[in-house]
Amino acid sequence: MSYDWLQSSLKTIHKAGWYRTPRTITSAVGNYIEVEGKQYINFSSNDYLGLANDSRLKNAAIDAIQSHGTGTTGSRLVTGHRVLHDQLEQNIAALKSTEAALVFSSGYSANIGTIAALMGKRDLILNDQYNHASLRNGSALSGASSLDYQHCSMSNLREQLEKHRSHFAKCLILTDSVFSMDGDLAPLSEILDLAVEFESMVLVDEAHGTGVLGRSGAGGIEACGCTNRPVIQMGTLSKAIGSLGGYVAGSSILIDFLKNRAPSWIYTTALSPADTAAALAGIEIIRTEPERRDNLWHNIRLLQNQFNPDQFNQTKINQTKIQTFPSDSAIVCIPQPTVQDALKLSQHLQNSGIFAPAIRPPTVPTSRIRLTLMATHTPDQIEVLSKAIRSHLSN
Numbered sequence: 070m071s072y073d074w075l076q077s078s079l080k081t082i083h084k085a086g087w088y089r090t091p092r093t094i095t096s097a098v099g100n101y102i103e104v105e106g107k108q109y110i111n112f113s114s115n116d117y118l119g120l121a122n123d124s125r126l127k128n129a130a131i132d133a134i135q136s137h138g139t140g141t142t143g144s145r146l147v148t149g150h151r152v153l154h155d156q157l158e159q160n161i162a163a164l165k166s167t168e169a170a171l172v173f174s175s176g177y178s179a180n181i182g183t184i185a186a187l188m189g190k191r192d193l194i195l196n197d198q199y200n201h202a203s204l205r206n207g208s209a210l211s212g213a214s215s216l217d218y219q220h221c222s223m224s225n226l227r228e229q230l231e232k233h234r235s236h237f238a239k240c241l242i243l244t245d246s247v248f249s250m251d252g253d254l255a256p257l258s259e260i261l262d263l264a265v266e267f268e269s270m271v272l273v274d275e276a277h278g279t280g281v282l283g284r285s286g287a288g289g290i291e292a293c294g295c296t297n298r299p300v301i302q303m304g305t306l307s308k309a310i311g312s313l314g315g316y317v318a319g320s321s322i323l324i325d326f327l328k329n330r331a332p333s334w335i336y337t338t339a340l341s342p343a344d345t346a347a348a349l350a351g352i353e354i355i356r357t358e359p360e361r362r363d364n365l366w367h368n369i370r371l372l373q374n375q376f377n378p379d380q381f382n383q384t385k386i387n388q389t390k391i392q393t394f395p396s397d398s399a400i401v402c403i404p405q406p407t408v409q410d411a412l413k414l415s416q417h418l419q420n421s422g423i424f425a426p427a428i429r430p431p432t433v434p435t436s437r438i439r440l441t442l443m444a445t446h447t448p449d450q451i452e453v454l455s456k457a458i459r460s461h462l463s464n
């Protein structure tokens with residue numbers, strides 16, 4: 070009786086077309102993947118630089134297991150701290166040009182722990198309406214008053230600050246640098262200007278920016294020329310870096326404070342030696358092989374050209390444009406009017422040998438196909454993708 074509501078709740082999820090279940094990947098990851106035994110071109114990975122199956126990351130993880138074991142067996146403040154954590158934190162701080170950094174078990178726990186540590190009942194949090202769930206859930210957990218501003222609208226952010234800022238002790242503005250389900254970029258420089266004007270802090274989620282944006286791959290903050298401005302940068306080790314875990318980078322005082330106040334860092338077992346060592350190797354490759362980022366951007370431009378053929382290119386003059394959300398990153402989304410339309414397009418792509426699942430509510434407000442590019446995609450694979458989408462649209 071007490072648990073019957075679960076069944077009816079699941080029925081409602083099914084009815085709305087929102088039911089989801091994981092698909093089993095049966096191969097190593099790369100620009101091809103095998104899903105439940107069938108091979109597809111992979112356009113749905115966050116492994117932007119193709120590092121998650123790189124032999125250097127794998128060997129670093131294996132070596133770390135051989136010398137340190139599989140688990141860290143305790144929290145960082147008790148028995149979990151290793152020299153590998155120090156090295157990783159120093160290298161993240163060097164990549165980000167910050168004084169210090171702190172590694173968490175995931176990007177999700179970095180966000181919820183940091184926001185809950187910094188903010189409380191007397192404070193105000195302003196979230197871009199399209200922010201990642203971990204920023205929103207961290208806001209709720211902190212007990213602060215949390216309001217949304219319209220997506221990337223600096224006039225709306227200013228309005229909210231003018232109206233509410235003076236009623237609260239501290240204020241924190243939260244934004245993704247690359248919006249994870251859209252692919253567009255936050256106007257970081259303007260957000261930082263408003264933060265100065267209204268005596269507020271800013272936390273930027275660089276989950277999809279690190280390794281992808283900026284001359285050295287430091288992310289959106291570097292790309293917009295804001296490296297030395299006061300800002301809290303967080304990110305994940307699980308996307309372009311190719312491992313698992315999350316981080317916060319900023320001033321030494323901030324990091325010292327989080328070590329004493331962030332519950333999701335204090336009360337959890339330290340990141341495993343394998344994940345830590347793989348992340349170290351990933352960051353080293355980001356530092357020393359900028360050509361990977363160049364390849365990724367070459368592929369992003371190639372896809373944009375395929376979707377929006379140049380009118381002067383006679384060979385493609387009759388091709389229709391493929392509509393996408395505005396994007397300036399490795400994430401490109403094709404809007405779909407309904408959940409069913411998104412599922413149909415995803416199925417068509419799968420029948421054409423392409424893996425690109427539909428993203429639906431409640432993850433996003435409207436349905437879409439979310440495509441992600443990797444440095445390792447080939448021009449042929451990108452052409453197969455755009456042909457498959459066009460053949461669906463022309464039916």
Ligand SMILES: Cc1ncc(COP(=O)(O)O)c(C=O)c1O
Binds near residue numbers: 178201274304306
């Ligand atoms: C924007 C954003 N922030 C945070 C996270 C959480 O990172 P992690 O997967 O390391 O928990 C993700 C994705 O997973 C993300 O897309």
